[in-house]
Amino acid sequence: MAARTLASMATRVTLEYILLEANPVSLVNAPKPSLTTLPLSGLWIEDKSIFSKLISNSQNDSCFRVNHYPPFIAPNHHHDDQELIDNHWDPVSSVHEEELEEEPLHMMTSTVGSKSSRVGFGEHTDPQILTILRSNDVSGLQISSHDGFWIPVPPDPNEFFCLVGDSFALTNGRFKSVRHRVMAMNSWKPRMSMMYFAAPALDTWITAPPQINSNITNNIYRPFKWGDFKQIVYSLRLADSRLDYFKNHHCPIMTPY
Numbered sequence: 400m401a402a403r404t405l406a407s408m409a410t411r412v413t414l415e416y417i418l419l420e421a422n423p424v425s426l427v428n429a430p431k432p433s434l435t436t437l438p439l440s441g442l443w444i445e446d447k448s449i450f451s452k453l454i455s456n457s458q459n460d461s462c463f464r465v466n467h468y469p470p471f472i473a474p475n476h477h478h479d480d481q482e483l484i485d486n487h488w489d490p491v492s493s494v495h496e497e498e499l500e501e502e503p504l505h506m507m508t509s510t511v512g513s514k515s516s517r518v519g520f521g522e523h524t525d526p527q528i529l530t531i532l533r534s535n536d537v538s539g540l541q542i543s544s545h546d547g548f549w550i551p552v553p554p555d556p557n558e559f560f561c562l563v564g565d566s567f568a569l570t571n572g573r574f575k576s577v578r579h580r581v582m583a584m585n586s587w588k589p590r591m592s593m594m595y596f597a598a599p600a601l602d603t604w605i606t607a608p609p610q611i612n613s614n615i616t617n618n619i620y621r622p623f624k625w626g627d628f629k630q631i632v633y634s635l636r637l638a639d640s641r642l643d644y645f646k647n648h649h650c651p652i653m654t655p656y
């Protein structure tokens with residue numbers, strides 16, 4: 400079984416990067432997501448457990464969610480086509496944003512034939528530090544590349560996907576949260592997904608540790624408390640870039656991993 404990190408450039412990581420410890424995801428017999436095991440070597444931090452400690456804190460604000468997307472059949476789609484879709488999934492094909500009609504974002508009821516029926520979950524970044532996602536074999540998840548393309552993530556019920564969240568900003572922008580969405584693709588089966596959102600305690604300060612950045616003026620973001628950030632997230636639209644509110648404008652943006 401493998402896990403993938405969907406960072407800004409969809410790096411693939413294997414389970415060697417993920418520690419096997421008990422955690423909420425063990426509900427599905429999954430390994431514990433550990434921030435110590437993501438490719439953090441480039442951060443020049445000796446004690447990489449500083450990240451894991453944030454989410455293993457007993458007051459952590461992590462949560463677990465199950466999503467259900469009803470089956471979606473486009474008009475003019477024939478049953479015979481399904482075999483083609485199931486067996487000829489093209490993981491490298493990508494969709495340019497403009498090719499799809501954008502709709503106000505959020506969960507939408509599937510109404511066959513309407514444009515909005517294609518959006519299962521509107522584009523967004525997850526606000527937490529890290530998301531571990533597992534789905535059934537029904538496609539739909541897409542991640543956004545830097546140049547505005549939507550890259551389909553082939554579904555695989557035997558894999559876990561690790562999505563970098565906004566609060567990984569505590570690496571001073573080295574890990575950048577990934578924009579993603581779920582589109583309803585032709586399928587007679589519902590898509591089911593489950594996510595473990597790893598978040599620290601509400602009063603935890605999200606800021607780059609001195610080991611990453613000895614000079615506080617080089618911080619891309621002003622320090623913020625996770626609880627305050629969460630409130631802002633819920634006051635904005637799903638697709639909004641909340642981290643922009645915390646940017647130190649004088650600071651040059653570093654190249655993310």
Ligand SMILES: O=C(O)CCC(=O)C(=O)O
Nearest residue numbers: 466520525540581592594
């Ligand atoms: O259902 C999925 O595959 C992804 C859902 C998602 O992005 C979320 O719940 O934040």
Ligand SMILES: [Fe+2]
Nearest residue numbers: 523524525579
């Ligand atoms: Fe998400």
